[in-house]
Amino acid sequence: MTGLFSEVFLGALLFGAITASVPLLLAGLGEQMSEKAGVLNIGIEGMMIFGAYTGFVAAYYSESLWLGFLAGAVGGMVVAAIMALLCVRLGLNQIVIGIGLTLGFEGLTALLHHFQFSRTYPRLPAAQATVIPLLSDIPVLGPALFRHHLLVYLAVLAVLVMGYIYRRTQFGLNLQAAGDKPAALDVAGVDVVRTRSIAVFTTGALAGLGGAYLANVGAGIFVPFITNGAGFLGVVLAMLARGRPSWVLFGALVFGLCLSLTTAMQVAGINMPTDVIQMIPFLAVMGMLLAFGRKSSLPAALGIPYERGAR
Amino acid sequence: MKKYILAAASAILLSGTMTFGAYSAEVKSIAILTPEEGTDYGWNQQGIDAAKAAGAAAGVEVKIAQGLGYGDVRPTLRELAEDGVSLMIAHASGYNTAAPEIAEETKVPVAIVDTPTGLKAGLVADYTLSGHEGAYLAGRLAAKMSRSKAVGIVVSGEPPSWNSQSAAFAQGVKAESGDVKIIYAVIGPAAYSDAAGGKRVTESVIAAGADIIFGQGNGSSFGMLQAVETTKAADGGKVLFIDVIGDKTAIDKGFLLSSVVWNIEPVYAAMIADLKADTFGTKSYSIGLKDDSVKLLKTAQIPDDVWAAIEPIRADIISGTIKVEPIYEATAVRALMSDVKE
Incomplete structure (x- = not known):
């Protein structure tokens, strides 16, 4: 330990951990809904990066972060629409289409960035924080946890909303059935394709929102390939969470905290190869997989296109 | 007859050799x-x-x-x-x-x-x-200008070229003032486009006390720049940024202190x-201060007296009075940063 570990520094580390967690949380919640409905959404990285691009463009030109978030969600839904059409409606291979969407939209956004911003690299001003009275005055934890952009609190609220939908609503049951026994859902008179499409669109909106948060608040700028695999981490978190939104939140926080821990260890001058230090977040995720994921079961019809009457 | 055949064979051999020589060149x-x-x-x-x-x-x-x-x-x-x-x-x-x-x-x-x-x-x-000679100058500059007596090095990976610059920057800082702390942080194993990571790590390094950031990282350097622009130093003042390889003056908002500019x-x-000349692949290439293929960028943030103090150091490096050896190994680079412990 060194004298560098002041209250301000520890607060900044925790603040950074939360900021890094939010895109993963939103992507993980979105992926979880797709998987519940039987759609393995590998294209979530493409949805995130397109959301990051559209979100940044909207925020930059309108000077409104909220319009940016809205545009990010819409951008993610545009990619989701392609996924829904090709995989849910036409029944094409979900993994192949997902990879194609990711690569395609990484390339498209890099190209658009090249024409629009590659000479100017515009940056957004710092995001305005919503300060929670009293709680924000707690030493270290207060500034780190209770002085974030409002979207951070809404993202946490989304965990509760998702939990409610899955446990208490007919739509939640429909999602479960679409992923486990789509034929039974069909027999019950519920449109499987429609149910799965709604799930994929919701995934797109959440992933796009996560991408927009990453670009507009996390970085304050859009650069090509900015998501840097965050969407794929969302897939991992969703699979580890075994259908529970609160576990997605837990996993995202663990990953974010481990990222900050790597910075703390380096700043402390711990004489260890940085490659080893930087394995910590990924080791933590693997540890979670070993501890909690062994008994996890995925929906029986995950990744299988639904075709009425097919055997 | 034999004489003509030999002459023809020699001519063919010679022309073939000449053709090959011309082709290779x-x-x-x-x-x-x-x-x-x-x-x-x-x-x-x-x-x-x-x-x-x-x-x-x-x-x-x-x-x-x-x-x-x-x-x-x-x-x-x-x-x-x-x-x-x-x-x-x-x-x-x-x-x-x-x-x-x-x-x-x-x-x-x-x-x-x-x-x-x-x-x-x-x-x-x-x-x-390696722009290590320029990075050494940047270290001297940073140590002269730091108000908090703490400077940060943020990198998005540890390739040899960047290691040598990180090491030379740290050596420059130490040569200027042994009291200045150096805070070193790597964003990720290959976080070259991780702008959000660049911003997050740079903000942490600033919170640890640094008021000058020496940043190396392609796309992620824009995140570092964003952190510098939106985060105040411990004394409430401005944090300044030293870039590498290129010149970001065109997009600067008043936070760019300098850059170790390369001309390749x-x-x-x-x-x-x-x-x-058919000598390709037989030798290594280098850049340095001597022919201006490496140079330290002068910006409006650098006071004239500080710049004037940097010039003789540059001359000393070129003349060999000050020797700056490149250090490419990440382990050796980290060892240079170890004295930040209290």
Whole structure:
């Protein structure tokens, strides 16, 4: 330990951990809904990066972060629409289409960035924080946890909303059935394709929102390939969470905290190869997989296109 | 008759040799492959601009394949080789495995980075460039200008070229003042485009007390710049940024203190000359303060008296009075930072 570990520094580390967690949380919640409905959404990285691009463009030109978030969600839904059409409606291979969407939209956004911003690299001003009275005055934890952009609190609220939908609503049951026994859902008179499409669109909106948060608040700028695999981490978190939104939140926080821990260890001058230090977040995720994921079961019809009457 | 046959055979042999010699010396076009677009005010842009300039000077066409990412570039290399280029410059350390393989396969020479032991006569050249002399000057500058007596080094990876600059920066800081703390942080194993990571780590380093950031990281450096622009130093004042390789003056909002600017054109010009002279792949290339292929950028943030104090140090490095040896190993770089412990 060194004298560098002041209250301000520890607060900044925790603040950074939360900021890094939010895109993963939103992507993980979105992926979880797709998987519940039987759609393995590998294209979530493409949805995130397109959301990051559209979100940044909207925020930059309108000077409104909220319009940016809205545009990010819409951008993610545009990619989701392609996924829904090709995989849910036409029944094409979900993994192949997902990879194609990711690569395609990484390339498209890099190209658009090249024409629009590659000479100017515009940056957004710092995001305005919503300060929670009293709680924000707690030493270290207060500034780190209770002085974030409002979207951070809404993202946490989304965990509760998702939990409610899955446990208490007919739509939640429909999602479960679409992923486990789509034929039974069909027999019950519920449109499987429609149910799965709604799930994929919701995934797109959440992933796009996560991408927009990453670009507009996390970085304050859009650069090509900015998501840097965050969407794929969302897939991992969703699979580890075994259908529970609160576990997605837990996993995202663990990953974010481990990222900050790597910075703390380096700043402390711990004489260890940085490659080893930087394995910590990924080791933590693997540890979670070993501890909690062994008994996890995925929906029986995950990744299988639904075709009425097919055997 | 025998005399005529011998004469004819000699003539054929001679003409063949001359033809081969002429063929080997012929350089009509070269290609450069970069992982990101050549508009990053950094590594990619400097590489492409240098290739264009060297090509123009030598009357050689330059083909540019940019924004290729950090994945497999073998198909692009094969395509360029089929197009008949005489040299492929693989301008990313991530291409160091693929490029020599394709050179063997197609017999088209390649230039790779950060692999000094990878030389192969006529086929593979290495240009492990280091702006360490400029980084040393940047360290002296940072130590002179830091109000908090703490400076940060933020990098998005630990390739040899950046290690040598991180080390030289730290040496410069220490040479100027032993009281200045150096805070070193790596964003990720290969976080070159991780702008959000760049911002997050830089904010933490600023919170640890740094008021000057020496940043190395292609796309992620824009995140570092964003952190510097939106975060106040411990004393409530401005945090300043020292960039590397390129010149971000055009997009600066008043936070750019300096940059260790590289000019790679002499390196590529030397490669073309070596191709023509059949000496390609037999030697290493370098850049330095002496020929201005490395220089420290003067900005409005640097007071005249501070800049005036930097100039003699530059002269001392060029004359050899001050020796700045490159340190490429990450372990040795981290050891230099260890004295931040209290």
